[in-house]
Amino acid sequence: MRAHELWNRGLHGRGYRLTIPRKAILEVLSNSDDHLSAEDIYIMVHGLYPTIGLTTVYRTLDLLVQMGVVYKFDFGDGRARYELMDHFSKKAHHHHLICTSCKTIIDYDDFLDEELDLIHKTENALSNRHNFEIKGHTMQFYGLCDKCSKRF
Amino acid sequence: MRAHELWNRGLHGRGYRLTIPRKAILEVLSNSDDHLSAEDIYIMVHGLYPTIGLTTVYRTLDLLVQMGVVYKFDFGDGRARYELMDHFSKKAHHHHLICTSCKTIIDYDDFLDEELDLIHKTENALSNRHNFEIKGHTMQFYGLCDKCSKRF
DNA sequence: CTAACTGCAAATTCTTTGCATTAGT
DNA sequence: ACTAATGCAAAGAATTTGCAGTTAG
Numbered sequence: 001m002r003a004h005e006l007w008n009r010g011l012h013g014r015g016y017r018l019t020i021p022r023k024a025i026l027e028v029l030s031n032s033d034d035h036l037s038a039e040d041i042y043i044m045v046h047g048l049y050p051t052i053g054l055t056t057v058y059r060t061l062d063l064l065v066q067m068g069v070v071y072k073f074d075f076g077d078g079r080a081r082y083e084l085m086d087h088f089s090k091k092a093h094h095h096h097l098i099c100t101s102c103k104t105i106i107d108y109d110d111f112l113d114e115e116l117d118l119i120h121k122t123e124n125a126l127s128n129r130h131n132f133e134i135k136g137h138t139m140q141f142y143g144l145c146d147k148c149s150k151r152f
Numbered sequence: 153m154r155a156h157e158l159w160n161r162g163l164h165g166r167g168y169r170l171t172i173p174r175k176a177i178l179e180v181l182s183n184s185d186d187h188l189s190a191e192d193i194y195i196m197v198h199g200l201y202p203t204i205g206l207t208t209v210y211r212t213l214d215l216l217v218q219m220g221v222v223y224k225f226d227f228g229d230g231r232a233r234y235e236l237m238d239h240f241s242k243k244a245h246h247h248h249l250i251c252t253s254c255k256t257i258i259d260y261d262d263f264l265d266e267e268l269d270l271i272h273k274t275e276n277a278l279s280n281r282h283n284f285e286i287k288g289h290t291m292q293f294y295g296l297c298d299k300c301s302k303r304f
Numbered sequence: 305c306t307a308a309c310t311g312c313a314a315a316t317t318c319t320t321t322g323c324a325t326t327a328g329t
Numbered sequence: 330a331c332t333a334a335t336g337c338a339a340a341g342a343a344t345t346t347g348c349a350g351t352t353a354g
Contacts, residue, residue: 017328017333038319053336058319065228068252068296074226076217078344079318085294097278100220100287112277118270126249126293130258134249134295141278142237143286144220169308169353190344205311210344230319231343309352316345326335 003030003069003088010067021045021052025060026069033091035073035081035105068135075105086136093119096140101148155182155221155240162219173197173204177212178221185243187225187233220287227257238288245271248292253300 007026008018028044029036036044042057061082064070069088073081075098086092093116097106119137127134159178163170180196181188188196194209213234216222221240225233227250235246245268249258271289279286 015333019328019334021335051336055320055337056335059334066253068294071294072228074228074232076224076226076232080226080228097282097284097286099284101218106282106284108278108282110281112270112274114266114270115274118266122267123293126260127295129262130249130260131298131301132249132251132293132295133301134293135252136295137291137293139289139291141275141284141286141289142220142223143279143284143288146283149283149285167308171309171353173310203311207312207345208310211309305354307353310350312348314345314347316343318343319341321340322338324335324337326333328333329331 003084006088007064007067007069010069011063014067016063020049021056022060022063024049024052025057026064029064029070029082029084030088033083033089035075035083037079037081039079041082071136071138073138075103077103094136094138096138098140098142099145099148100142101144101151104145155236158240159216159219159221162221163215166219168215172201173208174212174215176201176204177209178216181216181222181234181236182240185235185241187227187235189231189233191231193234223288223290225290227255229255246288246290248290250292250294251297251300252294253296253303256297 004026011018024045025041028041038054038057038061041061042054045052045057061070065072069085071083071085071094073083075081083089083094091109093109093111095108095111097108098104123134123137126132156178160170176197177193180193190206190209190213193213194206197204197209213222217224221237223235223237223246225235227233235241238245243261245261245263247260247263249260250256275286275289278284
């Protein structure tokens with residue numbers, strides 16, 4: 001499995017170790033498409049290995065974010081969400097439509113053809129201009145959903 | 153001034169009241185281009201009206217977010233940032249390039265020509281497809297900056 | 305007048321830290 | 330063996346809530 005392989009390598013490269021908790025946490029992330037909170041992940045991991053604590057989940061997630069393996073999102077509900085980066089994920093894009101009033105999140109993936117094209121172009125342009133090694137992206141549109149829009 | 157006008161209307165429409173603190177907080181947001189934290193805003197507002205408390209700043213920001221007048225961002229440093237929505241802001245776009253390792257944020261606005269075009273198209277398409285009243289958007293690219301990229 | 309709004313202090317909630325113990329390599 | 334990693338309990342920090350007094354409409 002790709003992500004595991006690369007994570008393993010990345011860990012060693014930095015002098016870090018591959019442990020049971022770390023394997024389990026990546027496993028859980030790999031098998032989920034949703035935006036998981038640290039606690040969600042903790043519950044799932046804890047189901048598999050009851051000795052693993054919440055602290056370790058947080059510490060491992062930090063590491064994964066630092067290494068560019070997972071995204072850390074915040075949709076404004078006061079708890080962070082985590083999801084595998086493009087490269088490792090079944091999902092190549094993370095585009096959201098968010099209602100600022102009721103906080104509904106629509107995870108859309110019915111892109112316009114040009115949308116994908118443009119993202120790659122932009123990615124390349126930015127990569128060159130700012131000397132960045134780009135690993136993924138996120139796009140969110142904010143507004144009022146049907147219901148909330150009608151409420152006023 | 154546009155934002156004030158619309159906010160005023162929006163408040164009344166919901167049975168809310170236009171108060172000194174609310175005016176002051178919108179004022180501060182209008183006169184700033186940066187990503188302000190609740191505390192930043194509190195300090196500025198407090199400078200103008202020393203009686204206004206932090207709680208009110210939080211409550212007002214919630215309201216502004218709900219009503220789609222301001223964005224609430226979270227860049228992962230554990231404190232939310234607020235900024236006027238496109239329509240009201242000098243800046244029409246909020247595009248960021250973020251280093252997942254050192255957390256540097258580049259606020260780029262040297263867009264490709266097509267980038268703007270496409271965003272409007274996408275906005276329209278989404279608006280129709282999902283019956284959303286879109287007020288703004290955000291786009292972020294994640295990766296490793298020059299320095300961090302070289303560190304491994 | 306009346307209900308919405310406010311400030312303060314206390315309470316919550318998510319996340320981080322300190323430290324003694326355990327476990328990769 | 331040598332250190333990194335872990336779990337627990339406690340600490341920390343941003344945000345929220347309860348409540349009695351204040352103010353907009």
